[in-house]
Amino acid sequence: MNKLMIGRYLPGDSLVHKMDPRGKIVLVFYFIWLVFFADNVWSYLTVGLFTLLAVLLTRIKLIYFWRGIQPAIFLILFTVLIQVFFTRGGQVYWAWGPFALSSAGVVNAWFIFFRLVIIIAMSTLLTLTTSPLDISGALSSLMTPLKWVHVPVDIIALMLSIALRFVPTLMDETVRIMNAQRARGVDFGSGSLAQQIKAIVPILIPLFVSAMHHAEDLDDAMTARGYRTDAPRTAFRVIQWHQRDTLSVVAFAALTAVVFLVRMP
Amino acid sequence: MTEEAPIITMENVTVRYAEQEQPALDGISLTIPAHSWTALIGHNGSGKSTLIKALDGLVTIDGGTMTVAGLTVNEENIWQIRRRLGVVFQNPENQFVGATVADDVAFGLENAQVPRPAMVDRVAAALEQVGMTAYAEREPAHLSGGQKQRVAIAGILALAPDIIALDEATSMLDPEGRASVLRTIRTLKAQENLTILSVTHDLEEAAAADHVIVIDNGHLVASGTPPEIFAQGAALIDMGLSVPFTEQLKTDLEAGGITLPAGYLNEEEMAAQLWKLYSTM
Amino acid sequence: MEIVLDHVSFTYQAGTPFAGDGLKDVSVTIPDGSYTAIIGQTGSGKSTLLQHLNALLKPTQGTVRIGDRVITPQTSNKNLKPLRAKVGLVFQFAENQLFEETVEKDVAFGPKNFGVPAAEAMERAHHALTLVGIGPEYYQHSPFDLSGGQMRRVAIAGVLAMTPELLILDEPTAGLDPKGRKELMTLFEQLHQEQGIGIVLVTHQMEDVANYAEHVLVMAGGQVIKQGSPAAIFADPDWLHAHHLGLPQAARFARLVQAQGLPLPAPLPLTEKALAHALLPLLHPGKGQSDE
Numbered sequence: 001m002n003k004l005m006i007g008r009y010l011p012g013d014s015l016v017h018k019m020d021p022r023g024k025i026v027l028v029f030y031f032i033w034l035v036f037f038a039d040n041v042w043s044y045l046t047v048g049l050f051t052l053l054a055v056l057l058t059r060i061k062l063i064y065f066w067r068g069i070q071p072a073i074f075l076i077l078f079t080v081l082i083q084v085f086f087t088r089g090g091q092v093y094w095a096w097g098p099f100a101l102s103s104a105g106v107v108n109a110w111f112i113f114f115r116l117v118i119i120i121a122m123s124t125l126l127t128l129t130t131s132p133l134d135i136s137g138a139l140s141s142l143m144t145p146l147k148w149v150h151v152p153v154d155i156i157a158l159m160l161s162i163a164l165r166f167v168p169t170l171m172d173e174t175v176r177i178m179n180a181q182r183a184r185g186v187d188f189g190s191g192s193l194a195q196q197i198k199a200i201v202p203i204l205i206p207l208f209v210s211a212m213h214h215a216e217d218l219d220d221a222m223t224a225r226g227y228r229t230d231a232p233r234t235a236f237r238v239i240q241w242h243q244r245d246t247l248s249v250v251a252f253a254a255l256t257a258v259v260f261l262v263r264m265p
Numbered sequence: 266m267t268e269e270a271p272i273i274t275m276e277n278v279t280v281r282y283a284e285q286e287q288p289a290l291d292g293i294s295l296t297i298p299a300h301s302w303t304a305l306i307g308h309n310g311s312g313k314s315t316l317i318k319a320l321d322g323l324v325t326i327d328g329g330t331m332t333v334a335g336l337t338v339n340e341e342n343i344w345q346i347r348r349r350l351g352v353v354f355q356n357p358e359n360q361f362v363g364a365t366v367a368d369d370v371a372f373g374l375e376n377a378q379v380p381r382p383a384m385v386d387r388v389a390a391a392l393e394q395v396g397m398t399a400y401a402e403r404e405p406a407h408l409s410g411g412q413k414q415r416v417a418i419a420g421i422l423a424l425a426p427d428i429i430a431l432d433e434a435t436s437m438l439d440p441e442g443r444a445s446v447l448r449t450i451r452t453l454k455a456q457e458n459l460t461i462l463s464v465t466h467d468l469e470e471a472a473a474a475d476h477v478i479v480i481d482n483g484h485l486v487a488s489g490t491p492p493e494i495f496a497q498g499a500a501l502i503d504m505g506l507s508v509p510f511t512e513q514l515k516t517d518l519e520a521g522g523i524t525l526p527a528g529y530l531n532e533e534e535m536a537a538q539l540w541k542l543y544s545t546m
Numbered sequence: 547m548e549i550v551l552d553h554v555s556f557t558y559q560a561g562t563p564f565a566g567d568g569l570k571d572v573s574v575t576i577p578d579g580s581y582t583a584i585i586g587q588t589g590s591g592k593s594t595l596l597q598h599l600n601a602l603l604k605p606t607q608g609t610v611r612i613g614d615r616v617i618t619p620q621t622s623n624k625n626l627k628p629l630r631a632k633v634g635l636v637f638q639f640a641e642n643q644l645f646e647e648t649v650e651k652d653v654a655f656g657p658k659n660f661g662v663p664a665a666e667a668m669e670r671a672h673h674a675l676t677l678v679g680i681g682p683e684y685y686q687h688s689p690f691d692l693s694g695g696q697m698r699r700v701a702i703a704g705v706l707a708m709t710p711e712l713l714i715l716d717e718p719t720a721g722l723d724p725k726g727r728k729e730l731m732t733l734f735e736q737l738h739q740e741q742g743i744g745i746v747l748v749t750h751q752m753e754d755v756a757n758y759a760e761h762v763l764v765m766a767g768g769q770v771i772k773q774g775s776p777a778a779i780f781a782d783p784d785w786l787h788a789h790h791l792g793l794p795q796a797a798r799f800a801r802l803v804q805a806q807g808l809p810l811p812a813p814l815p816l817t818e819k820a821l822a823h824a825l826l827p828l829l830h831p832g833k834g835q836s837d838e
């Protein structure tokens with residue numbers, strides 16, 4: 001139905017898949033931050049090769065990474081063009097009003113281009129190799145310190161996990177309701193804006209009603225199984241830190257060292 | 266069958282929902298013997314789900330008293346009762362709380378504050394008992410309705426209850442899913458010495474029960490063994506229920522001038538009677 | 547209106563790692579005005595097939611001919627609406643599609659979408675509601691205040707109000723009590739007999755197949771693996787068993803009686819009435835054989 005690959009998880013058992021999701025999330029964000037320190041060919045080459053290595057380690061076909069980058073391609077080109085024409089420096093080949101084509105502009109544009117591609121590839125890597133469940137679990141775990149300021153972290157974590165678990169259910173239901181209304185003569189995606197908005201009502205109301213039913217039943221089912229918000233619970237799912245996670249931290253530390261060594265003085 | 270001490274009792278229980286003219290349960294009194302299989306039948310809207318929910322403290326009663334596993338159903342005991350009485354609801358989708366099969370089975374254990382090492386063992390054991398071990402890491406979107414219901418049963422088993430109540434737990438399943446869930450429950454009942462209270466429209470299931478309770482518009486109208494209940498043929502139809510196949514056949518054969526013994530016959534008994542009639546002619 | 551599927555295959559989410567087969571090379575004909583039952587395990591492709599009958603899904607390979615319209619993988623989504631009025635599709639748990647403020651408005655929604663003037667649409671709605679046994683006292687109720695069985699019937703009325711030539715029903719009695727089931731099955735039989743509406747019924751109740759269907763399609767793994775009259779389909783219990791399907795209760799009981807030694811004549815009775823009819827001559831004094 002849709003070929004968008006952002007936010008889709010592809011199960012696998014590569015080293016990257018098996019990483020502690022907390023470590024993975026933190027390291028990916030750290031990496032994105034680190035990329036902004038690259039400022040010459042050597043430092044870009046370093047982060048670029050590192051990204052390529054990480055991508056290869058996932059053992060996921062490159063086409064899926066490409067599909068992650070694809071939707072952002074216009075944004076990338078736009079940013080690159082702005083860089084090309086608004087940066088002045090080095091040799092100026094051509095100038096007109098505020099626009100200019102200069103050697104610094106071209107170099108900068110290349111850097112920006114690489115930076116964006118690397119960042120998107122790395123974020124795609126995170127979502128391709130980490131299930132939503134692990135991401136939510138990791139976020140909850142990372143939020144734990146907030147308990148000290150009385151944020152109900154456990155309840156938020158359970159809510160998040162139930163919400164994720166019902167996404168496929170509600171998506172199926174939406175498709176079914178849309179088809180049922182189509183069978184009653186509704187045309188989705190045609191007619192004026194007003195008509196299209198009107199066509200949404202017969203989807204939204206049944207979807208809302210059904211979500212309410214899910215919620216009521218779920219409430220009973222959870223209570224029947226002893227769930228109460230006023231009592232502590234133990235946790236079945238624990239995220240485990242392995243040696244490979246320590247190793248990956250070391251790898252990132254090494255990367256940081258290299259990037260800062262090869263940076264322009 | 267020897268009559269055991271009751272494990273569930275209801276005494277004059279009434280439930281009235283807000284904004285409803287008729288009470289959903291109207292002075293129901295009943296007892297359910299321990300280790301029995303009791304089928305609860307009645308047309309849609311007759312109050313079956315309300316009865317189950319009342320026992321589990323999910324709706325508050327407006328009158329009467331109830332006991333479950335020797336405990337009076339009240340605010341103080343309710344969390345203990347919920348560990349003695351597990352409920353499998355109708356819609357497989359709406360009782361799957363966990364993100365994966367194993368997480369879902371663990372849900373009740375987490376609530377009961379079972380320490381993690383013990384929890385891991387109990388989840389594994391419960392999944393083994395319902396034959397879902399291979400699916401431990403699956404997400405609910407990739408399970409059939411029957412598999413989800415078996416996971417729900419595992420979640421209850423993990424808490425080692427005395428009673429399992431099934432509220433039309435197989436009505437949204439296909440015949441294979443239904444058969445697999447019923448098979449699972451039968452085996453478990455024997456292994457764990459459980460009491461089963463099953464709301465069902467499936468007459469074959471009811472015919473195999475020890476007891477049948479019929480409710481109609483919030484009233485208990487009949488209670489007895491399957492032969493006692495199914496011998497009432499026409500009265501059941503008037504209540505919006507149907508009669509077992511053998512009763513229908515009997516009615517038609519009698520209309521055709523054949524005399525069969527009075528009382529309800531199950532399929533084997535009926536076949537044997539027909540053979541007897543045929544061979545003695 | 548005849549519907550012909552010619553080598554139809556359908557793949558869900560084609561071109562993604564989540565692609566899955568819905569239908570595989572299905573060629574079948576739904577004859578004009580017939581009562582066809584489709585049986586098969588969950589996931590065998592029954593609902594996918596149904597959605598091809600009113601062009602909600604287009605084949606990824608092959609063609610579907612609905613009356614004189616031919617649907618191919620290239621057919622555009624425009625102008626399919628007239629088809630949907632002629633082929634009414636009632637989804638599983640159809641009560642989930644209700645959304646209007648009142649029962650009558652919800653039922654009139656379909657005809658209005660097909661350009662029927664408001665007054666006539668309302669008239670058709672009332673007629674359809676009468677057919678399904680919902681009285682005028684309910685017309686102004688919110689559909690959400692009705693019981694589950696009533697909601698189901700209102701949803702079916704919503705499709706009937708489009709006056710389809712063919713009515714497609716995806717497990718229409720699932721979750722209802724015996725009385726509700728019986729009432730709906732009787733309604734469909736009436737529509738078929740009295741108004742000549744063609745019926746395609748997906749069901750797990752073999753009794754319904756035996757009682758009402760003229761033609762049966764058996765599906766497994768996205769394919770139609772057998773088709774024929776109910777008598778032909780139920781003639782081979784071992785084959786059915788191998789495909790996780792059962793016999794109607796009457797046929798099962800007939801086999802039990804035969805195993806006891808009663809010489810029930812072939813073919814196997816499929817309904818309770820047929821069984822009683824076959825048994826009576828054997829049990830009446832004077833007609834049975836006494837030497838055994």
Ligand SMILES: Nc1ncnc2c1ncn2[C@@H]1O[C@H](COP(=O)(O)OP(=O)(O)O)[C@@H](O)[C@H]1O
Pocket residue numbers: 282283285289307308309310311312313314315316
């Ligand atoms: N939450 C509720 N609020 C109001 N009325 C309800 C509620 N649940 C059930 N009822 C009503 O109570 C009666 C009994 O319902 P229920 O116990 O669900 O019956 P059954 O399970 O036998 O189909 C019905 O008339 C129903 O409409």
Ligand SMILES: Nc1ncnc2c1ncn2[C@@H]1O[C@H](COP(=O)(O)OP(=O)(O)O)[C@@H](O)[C@H]1O
Pocket residue numbers: 558559566567568586587588589590591592593594595
């Ligand atoms: N929206 C969907 N996306 C992907 N696969 C689907 C979708 N709907 C159905 N399928 C798959 O197609 C096959 C046939 O499904 P379906 O037609 O619903 O079967 P049935 O109605 O016989 O239960 C199944 O394997 C099912 O998993």
Ligand SMILES: [Mg+2]
Pocket residue numbers: 310313314315432433
């Ligand atoms: Mg109920």
Ligand SMILES: [Mg+2]
Pocket residue numbers: 589592593594638716
């Ligand atoms: Mg289906």
